[in-house]
Amino acid sequence: xxxxxxxxxxxxxxQFHTDDGTVRAVDGISFDVDRGETVCIVGESxxxxxxxxxxxxxxxxxxxxxxxxxxxxxxxxxxxxxxxDQLRKIxxxxxxxxxxxxxxxxxxxxxxxxxxxxxxxxxxxxxKQEAREQTIDLLDRVGIPEAGKRIDDYPYEFSxxxxxxxxxxxxxxxxxxxxxxxxxxxxxDVTIQAQILRLLGDLQDEFGMSxxxxxxxxxxxxxxxxxVVVMYAGKVMERGDVYRIFExxxxxxxxxxxxxxxGQGSQREAIRGSLPSMIDPPDGCRFxxxxxxxxxxxxxxxxxxxxxAEHPGHEVSCIFYQDGFDSTQLDSGPxxxxxxxxxxxxxESR
Amino acid sequence: MxxxxxxxxxxxxxxxxxxxxxxxxxxxxxxxxxNQGELQAAQQAAMQGQDADKAIEDYKKREGLDKPAHERYLxxxxxxxxxxxxxxxxxxxxxxxxxxxxxxxxxxxxxxxxMLTMLVGYGLGxxxxxNQYDRSDYVATFIAFFGLSIPNFWFAIVLVxxxxxxFSDLVLFGVDMSMFQLPVFYKSEVINTSETITIMGIELVxxxxxxxxxxxxxxxxxxxxxxxxxxxxxxxxxxxTLEYANAEFVKTARAKGANSxxxxxxxxxxxxxxxxxxxxxxxxxxxxxGTVVIEFIFSxxxxxxxxxxxxxxxxxxxxxxxxxxxxxxxxxxFLLQDIAYVYLDPRIDYGDxxxxxx
Numbered sequence: 127x128x129x130x131x132x133x134x135x136x137x138x139x140x141q142f143h144t145d146d147g148t149v150r151a152v153d154g155i156s157f158d159v160d161r162g163e164t165v166c167i168v169g170e171s172x173x174x175x176x177x178x179x180x181x182x183x184x185x186x187x188x189x190x191x192x193x194x195x196x197x198x199x200x201x202x203x204x205x206x207x208x209x210x211d212q213l214r215k216i217x218x219x220x221x222x223x224x225x226x227x228x229x230x231x232x233x234x235x236x237x238x239x240x241x242x243x244x245x246x247x248x249x250x251x252x253x254k255q256e257a258r259e260q261t262i263d264l265l266d267r268v269g270i271p272e273a274g275k276r277i278d279d280y281p282y283e284f285s286x287x288x289x290x291x292x293x294x295x296x297x298x299x300x301x302x303x304x305x306x307x308x309x310x311x312x313x314x315d316v317t318i319q320a321q322i323l324r325l326l327g328d329l330q331d332e333f334g335m336s337x338x339x340x341x342x343x344x345x346x347x348x349x350x351x352x353x354v355v356v357m358y359a360g361k362v363m364e365r366g367d368v369y370r371i372f373e374x375x376x377x378x379x380x381x382x383x384x385x386x387x388x389g390q391g392s393q394r395e396a397i398r399g400s401l402p403s404m405i406d407p408p409d410g411c412r413f414x415x416x417x418x419x420x421x422x423x424x425x426x427x428x429x430x431x432x433x434x435a436e437h438p439g440h441e442v443s444c445i446f447y448q449d450g451f452d453s454t455q456l457d458s459g460p461x462x463x464x465x466x467x468x469x470x471x472x473x474e475s476r
Numbered sequence: 477m478x479x480x481x482x483x484x485x486x487x488x489x490x491x492x493x494x495x496x497x498x499x500x501x502x503x504x505x506x507x508x509x510x511n512q513g514e515l516q517a518a519q520q521a522a523m524q525g526q527d528a529d530k531a532i533e534d535y536k537k538r539e540g541l542d543k544p545a546h547e548r549y550l551x552x553x554x555x556x557x558x559x560x561x562x563x564x565x566x567x568x569x570x571x572x573x574x575x576x577x578x579x580x581x582x583x584x585x586x587x588x589x590x591m592l593t594m595l596v597g598y599g600l601g602x603x604x605x606x607n608q609y610d611r612s613d614y615v616a617t618f619i620a621f622f623g624l625s626i627p628n629f630w631f632a633i634v635l636v637x638x639x640x641x642x643f644s645d646l647v648l649f650g651v652d653m654s655m656f657q658l659p660v661f662y663k664s665e666v667i668n669t670s671e672t673i674t675i676m677g678i679e680l681v682x683x684x685x686x687x688x689x690x691x692x693x694x695x696x697x698x699x700x701x702x703x704x705x706x707x708x709x710x711x712x713x714x715x716x717t718l719e720y721a722n723a724e725f726v727k728t729a730r731a732k733g734a735n736s737x738x739x740x741x742x743x744x745x746x747x748x749x750x751x752x753x754x755x756x757x758x759x760x761x762x763x764x765x766g767t768v769v770i771e772f773i774f775s776x777x778x779x780x781x782x783x784x785x786x787x788x789x790x791x792x793x794x795x796x797x798x799x800x801x802x803x804x805x806x807x808x809x810f811l812l813q814d815i816a817y818v819y820l821d822p823r824i825d826y827g828d829x830x831x832x833x834x
Contacts (some may be wrong), residue, residue, distance in 0.1 A: 136596060166606040180727075183731065187722065192502075205637075214733045214734075214735060215733065216733070217732065218729070218731060218732035218733035218734075219730055219733055222731070223727075223731035224726070225724055225728065225731075230723060230724030230725060231724050231725055231728045232725055233725040233728075233729070233742050233745070233746065234725070234746065234821075234822075234823060235749070235820065235821055235822060235823075236742075236744055237540050237822075244732065244734070245732040245733075245736070248732060248733045248734055249733060254507065263630035275647055280823070282822070282823045293728070296732070297727075302735055348690065405789070474499050
C-alpha cells in the first residue's frame with residue numbers, strides 16, 4: 127500500500143444544464159479518502175453531497191449533467207479522463223455504490239439472486255453456477271437468513287432493511303476498494319439503521335475497504351466517521367478529523383449544524399433561512415446570507431480558500447481564520463457549544 | 477406452476493360467463509327488434525293477395541319462433557355454444573364456414589402489421605427516450621405525431637394515388653416507377669391459382685399465401701394499418717421508458733458497471749408490464765374498426781368486409797356471429813394479457829402463489 131490517498135478529489139465541479147440555467151450543484155470541492163478509512167460527507171438536503179458521490183464514478187445523468195472541471199484521482203488514475211467503457215470496469219468492481227432508498231434500488235421484476243449474479247458476472251469471468259454460490263455466500267454474510275432459499279425471491283418479498291442488506295451484498299460482490307454509501311440508512315427505521323451501520327463496520331474490517339458515507343445525520347457521523355467533510359451549497363465549508371469537528375467545530379455553519387441536532391433540549395436551534403440559489407449563487411461565502419457572524423468582507427469575492435484551523439488537517443473556509451480576523455469572535459455568538467455536548471448525541475445513538 | 481394453471485382455469489371460466497352474459501343481452505335485443513324475415517313474409521303474402529297474418533304464422537312456425545321464449549332462448553344458447561350459428565341467405569352459406577373462409581384474409585395483414593408496429597414502435601420509443609431532447613428524439617416524435625394525426629382512410633387513399641396511379645407513368649431520376657406500381661384492389665385469385673413459372677431455371681410457385689404477388693398486394697394495407705399503431709406504440713414506449721430511465725434501480729444497474737444494453741434491458745423489462753396492456757387494447761381497436769375501413773378500401777375479402785356487408789344487408793345471423801367473434805377475441809386478448817402480466821411482473825398475485833415473507 128502506498129502513502130497516496132486511495133481517492134483524491136480536486137476542485138470537482140459538476141453542473142446540470144436546465145431550462146432555468148446552469149445549476150452548479152458541486153462547485154469546486156476537494157477532499158481525499160485514505161485506504162481503509164471512512165469519510166463522511168455531511169450537509170443539508172440540496173448541498174450537493176449526493177451529486178458529489180455520484181460524480182466520482184460519473185453515474186449522474188449526462189446530459190443534463192456535466193463534470194465541468196476538476197480531477198478525481200482514484201488509485202493514481204484520473205477517473206474524469208476515462209472513457210465510459212474504462213469507467214465501467216471500475217464501477218461495481220473497484221468502486222461500488224449503495225443508495226438511499228432500498229425500495230427502489232432493486233429491479234422489481236428480477237430475483238435478487240439474478241441481480242447480484244449479474245453484478246458478479248459483469249466483472250468476473252465465472253460460470254453462472256459459481257456466481258450463484260458466491261451470491262449465496264454474500265447474502266449469508268450480510269445477514270440474510272436462509273440465503274440459499276431467499277436467493278430466488280423477488281425484491282418485494284424482502285423488508286426494507288433486508289433489501290438494503292441485499293443491495294450491500296451486491297455492492298460487495300467484487301470486493302471493492304471503495305464503497306460509496308449515499309444515505310444508506312435514511313429510509314430505514316432506527317433499530318434497522320443501527321444494524322446496517324454495524325454491518326458496514328464489520329464488512330469494512332473484513333474487506334479493508336474505504337467508505338464514503340453521505341449523510342445529514344450527525345449521530346451517524348459520530349458513530350462511523352474517521353474524517354468529515356462538511357458541505358454547503360456545493361462548496362466544502364470545513365473538513366477534518368471527526369473528533370476535531372465535533373469538539374471544535376470551526377465554521378459557523380458546522381457550529382450551527384451541531385446546534386440543530388435533535389437531543390439538544392431547549393438549546394436546540396434551527397438555522398434560519400434556506401439554501402441559496404445554485405444557479406446564481408451569492409458572492410463571497412455561500413453561507414454568509416444565513417450566518418449570524420457575517421461581516422462585510424464575507425459577502426465579497428469568492429468562497430474563502432481552505433485555511434488551517436487550530437490543528438493540522440483541520441481546514442475551514444471562513445475569513446475569520448484569515449490573518450487580521452479573530453476566530454474567537456465566532457464563539458461569542460448564540461450560545462457557544464461546549465465540547466462535552468458535542469459528543470453526547472453520538473453516544474446516545476450507540 | 478400449478479398456481480398458474482388454476483389461475484388460467486379461473487380466468488377461462490370467467491370468460492365463458494362473460495360470453496354468456498353478452499349472448500343473453502344480444503338475444504334480448506334481437507327479441508325486441510322487428511324480425512326482418514317476418515316482415516318480408518307478410519309483405520310477400522299481401523302482394524300476392526294472401527292472408528298476411530297467416531304468412532307470419534307460417535313463417536314463425538318454419539323458423540321455430542312459435543315456441544315459448546325460454547325454449548327459444550335455450551336452443552339459441554345451445555346453438556351458439558355448439559358453433560351452430562345459422563345460415564346466411566345473403567352469402568348462401570353456413571355462417572361458421574363463411575368465417576372460416578374469410579379469417580385468413582384478415583389475419584394475413586393484421587399479424588405482420590402488429591409485429592411491425594410493436595417492433596418499430598417500441599424500438600423507436602425506447603431509442604428516443606434514451607436520447608431525450610436530442611435531434612433524433614424530435615424526429616421520431618414528429619413521425620409519431622404524423623402517424624397519429626392523419627386519418628387512416630385518407631392516408632390509404634393518398635398511398636393508392638401515389639403507388640397505383642402516379643407510379644404507372646412516372647419517371648423519377650431516370651427510373652421508371654411503374655416497376656414499383658402496387659395493385660389497388662386485392663385479388664384473391666392470387667391465393668387460389670397455383671401455377672409454377674420458371675425464371676432462370678428457378679421454379680417459382682405463383683399461387684398461395686406466401687408469394688411475392690400476395691405480399692405485394694398486402695403492402696399498402698399493412699403500411700396504412702401500421703402507421704397509426706406504431707405511432708401510438710412509440711409514444712407509449714417513450715413515456716414508460718422515460719418513467720423508468722431515471723429510476724433508482726437503473727442507477728444501481730449503471731453503478732454495477734452494466735453496459736448500455738444491459739441497462740436498457742433493465743428498463744425495458746419493467747416497462748413491458750404496462751406496455752403489454754396497451755398492446756391488447758390496440759389489437760382490439762384495430763380488429764373492431766381498422767379492418768372494416770381497410771378491407772373496404774382495398775377490397776380485401778376478410779372479416780372486415782363481411783362485417784360491413786352484413787350490416788348493409790341486415791344479415792342477422794352474420795351480425796350475431798361477428799358480435800360473438802368480437803367478444804371472443806376481446807376475452808381471449810384479456811386472458812392473454814392477464815397471463816402476460818403474471819409472467820412479466822412477479823408482484824402481481826394469481827391467487828395461491830406463495831411468497832411475501834415480508
